[in-house]
Amino acid sequence: MHDEFLCHVTAYGTCDGRRVGVPLGTYRAPTLALALWWLRDRASWIADRLDPQPDSPHLPRGALTPVADDAPDVPRVLRAWCADPVQQELVADELTEGRLVRIATSDDTTEYELLAESVDALRMQRAAPRLAVPVA
Secondary structure: OOOOEEEEEEEEEEEOOEEEEEEEEEEEEOOHHHHHHHHHHHHHHHHHHHOOOOOOOOOOOOOOOOOOOOOOOHHHHHHHHHHOHHHHHHHHHHHHOOOOEEEEEEOOOOEEEEEEEEHHHHHHHHHOOOOOOOOO
């Protein structure tokens, strides 16, 4: 039943005391496999930009410095999620059941959020009759 999925990646931070979201990508996946692939690809993309390899040719020597051991490690969390088959199966099951999936991690300044949901589930929610409760 859930054959098409809408996927979003957003970074959230604070600007002038307000929470601001910056869209990092959207994809309408025609299959569950492509939705999962896209989420993993975007998680890896974020991790690689936050934590590039020190020997990358586009980085000048000494451009990267280590962070404190107790600093939040968004790239590690995202890479671990991508490599965990149990987590991938849980996401697949949730999406197959028509539920919204949210993967989020943050550091001191930014929250990174990956969302996916069934297009069919969204359509069914819009078509469902609204529950009206009288207010006295």
